Amino acid sequence: MSDGQMNQELLSMWKRSMDQGIEVWQKLIGQPQTADISQFVRPLWGQSMDLWTQILQQGAGSPDAIVQWKKFLDDSIEAWSKVLGQAMETEGFARAMGQFMDQYLNTVGPIRKGLQSSNEEFLKTMNLPSRKQVTDLASHLVSLEDRLEALEERIEDLVDSISLLEALVKRGASA
Amino acid sequence: MTEWNLPKPGELTKTLQEETIKNIQRFSRGMDLIYNPKEPQLGRTPKELIHKKNKSALYRYGHGSDRRHAVPILMVPNLGISRPYIFDLYPGSSFIEYIVQQGFDFYLLDWGVFGEEDNGLTFDECVTKILPVMARKVLRTSHARQLTLLGYCMGSPLGVCYAALHPEQVKNFVNMAGPIDFKQAGLFTTWLDKRFFDIDKLVDTFGGMPADMVRVGFKFLKPTMDLSTFTNLWWHLWDEKYVEGFVALNKWANEYTPFPGEFFRQWVKEFYQENKLVKNELILGGRRVELSRIRCPVLVVGAKQDYIVPPECARALIDAVESTDKEYIELPGGHISLIAGRGAKRNVWPKVSFWIAQRSQQG
Numbered sequence: 079m080s081d082g083q084m085n086q087e088l089l090s091m092w093k094r095s096m097d098q099g100i101e102v103w104q105k106l107i108g109q110p111q112t113a114d115i116s117q118f119v120r121p122l123w124g125q126s127m128d129l130w131t132q133i134l135q136q137g138a139g140s141p142d143a144i145v146q147w148k149k150f151l152d153d154s155i156e157a158w159s160k161v162l163g164q165a166m167e168t169e170g171f172a173r174a175m176g177q178f179m180d181q182y183l184n185t186v187g188p189i190r191k192g193l194q195s196s197n198e199e200f201l202k203t204m205n206l207p208s209r210k211q212v213t214d215l216a217s218h219l220v221s222l223e224d225r226l227e228a229l230e231e232r233i234e235d236l237v238d239s240i241s242l243l244e245a246l247v248k249r250g251a252s253a
Numbered sequence: 254m255t256e257w258n259l260p261k262p263g264e265l266t267k268t269l270q271e272e273t274i275k276n277i278q279r280f281s282r283g284m285d286l287i288y289n290p291k292e293p294q295l296g297r298t299p300k301e302l303i304h305k306k307n308k309s310a311l312y313r314y315g316h317g318s319d320r321r322h323a324v325p326i327l328m329v330p331n332l333g334i335s336r337p338y339i340f341d342l343y344p345g346s347s348f349i350e351y352i353v354q355q356g357f358d359f360y361l362l363d364w365g366v367f368g369e370e371d372n373g374l375t376f377d378e379c380v381t382k383i384l385p386v387m388a389r390k391v392l393r394t395s396h397a398r399q400l401t402l403l404g405y406c407m408g409s410p411l412g413v414c415y416a417a418l419h420p421e422q423v424k425n426f427v428n429m430a431g432p433i434d435f436k437q438a439g440l441f442t443t444w445l446d447k448r449f450f451d452i453d454k455l456v457d458t459f460g461g462m463p464a465d466m467v468r469v470g471f472k473f474l475k476p477t478m479d480l481s482t483f484t485n486l487w488w489h490l491w492d493e494k495y496v497e498g499f500v501a502l503n504k505w506a507n508e509y510t511p512f513p514g515e516f517f518r519q520w521v522k523e524f525y526q527e528n529k530l531v532k533n534e535l536i537l538g539g540r541r542v543e544l545s546r547i548r549c550p551v552l553v554v555g556a557k558q559d560y561i562v563p564p565e566c567a568r569a570l571i572d573a574v575e576s577t578d579k580e581y582i583e584l585p586g587g588h589i590s591l592i593a594g595r596g597a598k599r600n601v602w603p604k605v606s607f608w609i610a611q612r613s614q615q616g
Contacts (some may be wrong), residue, residue, distance in 0.1 A: 099327050125353050148484075159481075163475075172446060180451060220371075227386060
């Protein structure tokens with residue numbers, strides 16, 4: 079018996095047991111055949127299983143429902159990403175972002191300037207170096223470093239020239 | 254009767270069992286990440302400091318006995334945006350470690366983290382003052398006449414400008430996901446357009462380009478990135494190796510660095526807005542940068558799903574140079590996938606390493 083046939087058998091057995099169970103229950107409570115909930119649930123269940131079977135047969139899905147759910151999540155996020163990407167690549171969006179940036183800078187700019195000047199005044203009063211003085215000092219150090227580096231390079235070139243001359247002199251002397 | 258393609262009963266049970274175990278592991282590792290976070294140990298490949306210039310540093314990797322190729326490699330990464338330890342994430346997932354294992358004499362230029370005192374640093378100075386010093390140090394230290402310049406991302410336009418101004422020093426040039434034609438640079442081309450973006454106002458207000466604003470800009474490129482990152486993290490939380498990689502990459506991905514003001518002003522105006530590089534209109538140090546002066550072998554590597562530097566933006570270098578030995582390869586993945594991750598190790602690094610190795614004998 080193949081796997082598919084075995085599954086069919088199992089399902090048929092389950093359906094028969096459900097039907098028999100309902101019959102027994104109805105006899106027990108002496109009720110005539112009334113609203114049979116399984117009549118409502120079974121078609122839905124059947125349709126869901128048919129749909130899932132189609133998806134599996136087309137190879138688009140995984141029998142593992144959890145993996146399927148993760149794939150659905152990934153595809154949703156990707157779809158959202160595409161939609162947002164299309165919206166953001168428009169000139170309208172770029173213009174709106176530019177206007178927002180402009181307004182933000184118009185607001186932040188004066189506040190920053192005000193804060194900086196009041197900080198400078200405070201530090202001056204406390205006889206402490208200001209931020210500008212520290213950064214200027216750093217810039218001086220950087221330019222000193224540059225000059226040392228230039229000197230180092232010239233010395234290296236000089237040493238190279240002397241070595242070359244030495245080699246030439248030695249070659250000349252041996253010749 | 255309908256044939257229902259159901260899983261075997263045994264398979265279903267096994268799947269449920271596996272999923273239950275994974276969920277327990279997810280919970281345990283998740284709690285560990287939250288309550289006992291470990292600082293990732295990054296950049297562990299042994300290195301030696303060769304030279305320091307202000308905030309920039311030149312490092313040499315590897316040991317003398319392991320070096321088999323005569324031509325040293327100088328890697329020029331992006332200045333600002335992020336730190337360069339992405340190239341040396343952790344053992345087994347390090348581009349630098351891989352390259353050194355292939356026998357290359359490898360140098361990395363770490364631009365450093367610039368402060369307010371560096372806001373006057375320009376793109377011009379980086380190419381005409383810092384790069385020449387570093388290249389000179391590489392050649393002196395390795396006793397070589399020429400080097401291979403490997404640029405990644407923004408490091409490529411920096412490196413290619415240097416190569417165009419000093420072609421005699423460059424044996425080979427490799428561009429990994431570096432923008433060359435800025436009219437094809439995707440969303441940044443639109444957003445930084447001079448009609449919409451006032452770069453002068455930004456730099457004059459802040460002095461530089463703050464790291465937080467750099468972060469916002471990159472987050473906007475892919476707003477769902479964080480969501481998919483954490484979804485994938487939750488999905489793979491049971492996998493210790495995955496979590497180790499995530500923690501390392503996440504640290505790097507959230508550590509943004511600022512741009513010096515004048516550098517950023519020149520970068521946006523002359524590259525994104527006026528696209529001077531590919532049009533040969535860029536003037537650096539009083540000299541015109543002509544990409545046609547590059548005649549050395551050139552390799553350009555683009556990433557198919559790169560939304561930061563679309564492949565056509567990087568590929569433009571192939572048409573701009575006069576080299577006869579030039580090659581373009583496009584590989585699957587995004588911007589970072591060329592330099593980090595399992596895909597990079599499998600698809601990218603061997604190709605780049607092989608290409609350079611074939612052209613690394615001193616002339």
